[in-house]
Amino acid sequence: MIIRLALAVCLGLVATAPASSGGDLNDGYDGAQAITVSANGQSSNLPVPTGPASRIKDIATLQTARDNQLIGYGLVIGLQGTGDGLRNSPFTEQSIRAMLRNLGIAMEDGRARAKNVAAVIVTANLPAFVQSGSRIDISVSSLGDATSLAGGTLVMTPLRAPDGEIYAVAQGPVFVSGFTAQGEAETLTKGVPTSGRIPNGAIVERQVEARFNDDRALTMQLRNPDFSTAVRITDAINLYTTGRFGKRLASEQDARTILINRPGGISAARFVAEIENLIIRTDTPARVVVDERTGTIVIGQDVKISQVAVSYGALTVRITEQPKVVQPAPFSRGETAEEPSTIIDAQQDDARVALLDGPDLQTLVAGLNRIGVKPDGIIAILQGIKSAGALQAELVLQ
Known part of the structure; x- marks a missing residue:
């Protein structure tokens, strides 16, 4: 159903309650709160903006569809003599011993002399609504004094969220965009060879509980906060929902936040898909x-x-x-x-x-x-x- 708007309007959706449908691993919030949206106001008489026409999905995000950050500590092996110096990075040697011990290999007393191992920090973003078995991209960064991670392979590394639980496991070859060439009198470095990425390098082992379809009120957030844009977005959504569902459902809260009541008889995903494709014109301050x-x-x-x-x-x-x-x-005693x-x-x-x-x-x-x-x-x-x-x-x- 295509609705042509007589008044160009702009959408912005912001969150006032903790994320639940997308999952929030930073706190103990475990339920969707009911939010009452007052949507009985009249459309605004703002001037028509001169900004570009955009879809709501391009200028606003759904607050419940949020990512969660993961972090882990691991080892990259197979480096060509560019790994950590074990004297300067003692934690690398401890990690090597612990890894070999878990693999059933007992090391003799004495220091390891390997230069093809580097300790790294692994980071990743766990997308909203991801299921167990899905793959996500990861970033790998050197923790010690390794000079390059090129040619290395990340050994199985658990990735944890702020709540301390393991949500993914990472492993695979590291792709590095930079390089280092070194001679006796000169060194050439391009890019950052001590960090890299592994596309689809982590497998999700534990999914975040999603309750998106249970939310009766949706909170959306503008990427660039603006009062005029938020009001125009609210008017656009209400104009659409009045013709589609017979009532106004959106209410602006501030320059960034818009609350939307979800009507009955339609899933949350289908309702969001309908309103996020409305075309509006954005408004931004002069800068x-x-x-x-x-x-x-x-x-x-x-x-x-x-x-x-x-x-x-x-x-x-x-x-x-x-x-x-x-x-x-001449013939003087001067200097x-x-x-x-x-x-x-x-x-x-x-x-x-x-x-x-x-x-x-x-x-x-x-x-x-x-x-x-x-x-x-x-x-x-x-x-x-x-x-x-x-x-x-x-x-x-x-």
Whole structure:
């Protein structure tokens, strides 16, 4: 059923109760709480936004469909002499002894000298609604002083959640994107050879109890919180549910959260599938993001500048040391000495005064380019315009 909306609206869903359907391994929450949603308000009279049209699923997430983090400690074997130095990483030697002992191999007294083993930390995200026997990706990172994990194989490693229970077991060859080449006088390293990934490297052994279909109220969360977007999303959902189920079911709670009552006679999965494909137009605040380290400047679509005059000129100061050697007069008792000589030259490029008036993004960019300065100069100009109160946007410095 396709419904064309006369008013463009935007969806955002946020959580107020702990996750239950997706499972939350960080606490002892074990039941779906009933949430009453008041949805008897009227549609808002907000102006139609100019942002891009997006589906609800692209700008909001279902709070109960959350991931859980897993972590484990293991060993990577089969390295070509790039493993941990057992003198600097004693925990690696202890792990080797414990592993061999579990395999029924007794080591004689004395230190192990293997250089093809590295201790690693294994991390993974356990997706919501995953079942036992499913496979998930894992990340492997060196814990000791190994120089590379290339060519290694992760030995069976249990992965635990914050509740201390084992939910998956990881094992397999490690894929590393970086490399290291070393000679007697030079070393070349590209990427990070001490970390890698194992696609589908872990098997889920224990599933998280899911109660998604038992929830009578759904909580959705906006990825980019905005009051206007949350209200427009609420209006879009209510417009759809009024025609589909005969009543309004959504209610905005704040700039990030929307609560939705699930109607009877339909499963939660099917209901979410219907509303997440509604098309809306997002609304975001005007923002300018500046990264001074790389000289990157990102200007949002709605950024505007009041008319302001800007002058920019670079002052260059050059200091040159030219010491002179002074010789003593003939037949004197003087000594040869060095006399300091410094030349200071100051030069300032011709500064031009330009008028900036940015009623829209295209005019603003054209005005900045007209000044003819480099990105670091534009960053300084934007900061000055903000201090003058002429930049009608948030300036974010990274």
